[in-house]
Every structure is written in structure tokens, then in C-alpha cells.
Amino acid sequence: GAGVSQSPSNKVTEKGKDVELRCDPISGHTALYWYRQSLGQGLEFLIYFQGNSAPDKSGLPSDRFSAERTGGSVSTLTIQRTQQEDSAVYLCASSLLGLEFAEQFFGPGTRLTVL
Amino acid sequence: DQQVKQNSPSLSVQEGRISILNCDYTNSMFDYFLWYKKYPAEGPTFLISISSIKDKNEDGRFTVFLNKSAKHLSLHIVPSQPGDSAVYFCAASASGGSNYKLTFGKGTLLTVNP
Numbered sequence: 001g002a003g004v005s006q007s008p009s010n011k012v013t014e015k016g017k018d019v020e021l022r023c024d025p026i027s028g029h030t031a032l033y034w035y036r037q038s039l040g041q042g043l044e045f046l047i048y049f050q051g052n053s054a055p056d057k058s059g060l061p062s063d064r065f066s067a068e069r070t071g072g073s074v075s076t077l078t079i080q081r082t083q084q085e086d087s088a089v090y091l092c093a094s095s096l097l098g099l100e101f102a103e104q105f106f107g108p109g110t111r112l113t114v115l
Numbered sequence: 116d117q118q119v120k121q122n123s124p125s126l127s128v129q130e131g132r133i134s135i136l137n138c139d140y141t142n143s144m145f146d147y148f149l150w151y152k153k154y155p156a157e158g159p160t161f162l163i164s165i166s167s168i169k170d171k172n173e174d175g176r177f178t179v180f181l182n183k184s185a186k187h188l189s190l191h192i193v194p195s196q197p198g199d200s201a202v203y204f205c206a207a208s209a210s211g212g213s214n215y216k217l218t219f220g221k222g223t224l225l226t227v228n229p
Contacts, residue, residue, distance in 0.1 A: 004158065031215065042119065042204060042219035043159070056213065091158055095215075101147070104217070106158030 002026065004107035006092050012113045013082055021077040021110045025094030032075050033095075033104060034067055038088040046090075049075065082114045118142045119207050121220035129228055134192040136223050138205030141186065145207035149217070150179060150190050153202045162203075163190070195227045 005024045013019050025032050034046040045059040049069040060066070064082075069075040079086055089109040095102040120139045128134045138148075146167035151159035165172040165179045165188065172179050178191045192199055205220040 033215070035219075040221065042117075042121075042221045043206075043217070045216050045218070048215055050215070056216070058213075059216075093158070101164075102215075103161045106151075106160070108156060108158050 004092055004094055004105050006090075006107040006110050008110060009108065010111045010113075012115065014115050015084060016081055018078065018080045019082055019112065021079075021090050021092075021112070023075045023077070023092030023094075023107060025073065025075070025092070026105055027073075029094035029096055029105070030072070031095045031097060031102065031104075032069055033093040034075070034077050035091045035093065036088040037091060037109075038085075043091060046077070079112075082112075084114050087112055087114045116141070117220075118145075119205055119218050119220040121203075121205055121223050123223050124221070125224040125226070127226045127228060128195050130197055131194045134190075134195045134199065134225055134227065136190040136192075136203050136205075136225065138188050138190075138220055139186055140188075140207050142207070142209065142218070143186070144209040144211075145218075146210050147208045147214070148179070148181060148188050149206045149208075150177075151204040151206060151219075153204060153222070159204055192225075195225075197227050197229050200225055200227050 007022045032049040035043040047067045048056040064080045067077045091109045093104040093106045095104045149164040150162040152162045153159040181188045202222040204222045206217040
């Protein structure tokens, strides 16, 4: 079956512009996660959606970052007024249940470069 | 502060030999640990996990050992194969309200030479 897909695979933008990154989770997965991996760093948790519950936004680095999940499926991560430090690979993952023992399946990521 | 540390950025081993990847953690609340494998231009894929109630978990060529008193875990790959060449991430989570939140190390690049 289809895995987690993300688009675009690469995005180059100018400082100050807004960007939108898209994630299509595995069908039927109720939990969705966003992470980012900056150069030389591990994956950093950003936000978590589980069903109709309020999302856990505790990992978002600033109020320029926001995310939504429409219809319990597709998610969009929006970064407003991008800065050079936002350059990273943004990874989306989904799991069948939002439990610690539920395997998180990752997409290939979107490489964001802010010039 | 890094709560999950992988102090070796890279490791090179010969095909057929054992690969040992190490991971240390500082948060005593972590009680579930995972290893992910990542090839270039792909997302990480789950490899093996271990709960804190165990000290060893084995799956084929992969074994994870957990030493809770030392806050240390390791991944053993025996025998190593060239296809195992990838970046390996150690991750941890804590039971409770945010048990879905994984904390990752920076990764270790394993190269298995034919």
C-alpha cells in the first residue's frame, strides 16, 4: 500500500516568504506527526495530531510556524516569514494509534532551503 | 540540552563482522527506546525497539541491549551486510500523556565495506 507522501520534495525560498509543506498520511492512520531535521542534528518534534483531539503544538519553535490537519487526513505545515535558520528537512510521520508502541511511518521529507 | 546522545557520528565495519552502535540518554523518565534506519532521500524506517522492563530484544540479525543503570543502549548487527549502510537513529519516549513524542539522537552513519 501507499506510504506517507510529502510535497514538495524540495523547496527553495527567499527569506521573508511564506511556505506550505504538505503531508499525506497512510490511509486509516489517526495520528500524524511533524518533525524537522536541521543539518547535523537529530529529528526534532514539532507537532502531533490525534483524531479530533486538540493538537500538541509544544514543539513548534515560534509563532511563525503553524499546522493544520483537514478532515483527519492531509496536513499542511505553514512557515510564515521564513528565516535562514528554518532551513531543514521537514519530516511527516503517521501511526495507526498515537501510542508509544505504535510504529511511526515516515515520509521522505521536504528539504527546505531559505536563501 | 541533548537528552539522547549518539556520540559516534560514523562507524565503518567490514562485511560479516559485528556492528555496534551506541546511544546514551539523560532523562530517567524515558522507558521505551527505538532504533530507526535512514537511507539518503528517504524517511527513517523503524528497525527495533525495547521497553525498559527488558534488557535485550532480538530480531534476526539485530539485537538491542538496554542498561538502565548506565542509561545506555546499543544496537548490534551481526553479521553486517553492505545493505546495512545507512544512518541509524536512536530514539526514546516517556510513558504518560506525551508518550507519542519521540526524542531522537543525531544519528550514526554506518558504512559496511564489502
